[in-house]
Amino acid sequence: MESPKKLQDIKVAVDAVIFGYFDKKDLQILLIKRNIEPFKGGWALPGGLVLDDESVDDAVKRELYEEAGIRPDFLEQLYTFGNPGRDPRNRVVSVAYLGLVNPSYHELFADSDAEDAQWFSINKLPSLAFDHKIIIETALKRLRTKIQYQPIGFNLLNEEFPFSDLENLYKTIVGQEIDRRNFRKKIMSYGLLNETNNVKKEGSGRPGKLFTFNKEKYKELEEQGFYFEIK
Amino acid sequence: MESPKKLQDIKVAVDAVIFGYFDKKDLQILLIKRNIEPFKGGWALPGGLVLDDESVDDAVKRELYEEAGIRPDFLEQLYTFGNPGRDPRNRVVSVAYLGLVNPSYHELFADSDAEDAQWFSINKLPSLAFDHKIIIETALKRLRTKIQYQPIGFNLLNEEFPFSDLENLYKTIVGQEIDRRNFRKKIMSYGLLNETNNVKKEGSGRPGKLFTFNKEKYKELEEQGFYFEIK
């Protein structure tokens, strides 16, 4: 390992695919508008070069906060993209992350490197800088798989939420109908939800009870090697 | 992404955790003995710096071939380790890979960067350079999880193998007893094995039929979204 035969000229960057979910809408992805070259004026994933004295994990968190004012509720490494030619200027190896936030708790803003930060529906993405399209596809695939056996989806919901929000979220992410009764039975059987005494007020129809996610219970189940299959 | 505020001084490396399985033995990992500083004389994972004009995937393959004469049957990206302080000299971000080989088809040799290349039982590992212990633990965890739902284990076996080899392999990797009858029924029900007319000659006891792995069938099942649960 690391025999410096000749000088290496590769930069290390991070990129983040941040998913957000707005009630009753498509799944959204956070993009920033670049105001520097290359791809100036184009949309791209938030990210940037890793600093010499920070860990890769810290780099993503810093960039997300700097570029969009966001601190994700869930963030994990996705994959490292390192082909030559990804970036038209230098060779850049980028460590991509997958993150989830509840957009209603995060107001977007843009800093100096980015003119603008915005949510885009995954079904209406603009054309993207670098190989960011491929990164997003990878992230979506991972999210769809992962949400079926780990209840990470709760990170996308409000602190208190009606059961139907969870239902819609799953429908949105996996992109297919689910059986409401069976889904509810399954989730409930794990004891992952705490019932509150509150009910949803907005909207028409019968108000739904609000629930909170039981993190302690989840950790307990997770340690026992817990498999959470949907549908 | 990639705003060069100041000059970054980070190197990009690859490291590989290569598992090998010898009939009736523990699971093994390939290590090389370093003959350059730092950790000269110590054991480490095969790997090295990525060249400017090669992809990260190509870099691992090259290093594995150079350092140990091995071309793995299965190789996938594992995780990227990038904390400052991993390497005592420079900041190095390392993209780790997980690979499988059948050791009986690969003769090890050592090149100039490495005095020696050897298989070590995962239960008797020497002390290791850098953070390679953590990388190995990550790889083991992934292998144990992955082998339960993707039939990657076949890469560790001979072209033709008796059913008992597969049984032992699974027992070795997941580290627990499995029900022979149920395991066989399950594997057979997927039609992943082709029966040959040969039988195992060596050893005592009743000779076992030899099988080959049906790759075409596997690909077919994989496309249908196939889940392969053991035990």
Place this chain on the structure above:
DNA sequence: TCAAAAGTGTTGTGCGTACACCCATGA
């Protein structure tokens, strides 16, 4: 004929799936 490993079936049960109607609320 003994030791060693290969090969093989049945039964119970728990879990996932399919499926449709009533309830509470606001307009």
Place this chain on the structure above:
DNA sequence: TCATGGGTGTACGCACAACACTTTTGA
């Protein structure tokens, strides 16, 4: 009273788990 969304039970079938004896071979 109507429209809207929330809340709930049952029956069936299948797939998994538990379990032990017979067969083949070489020594």
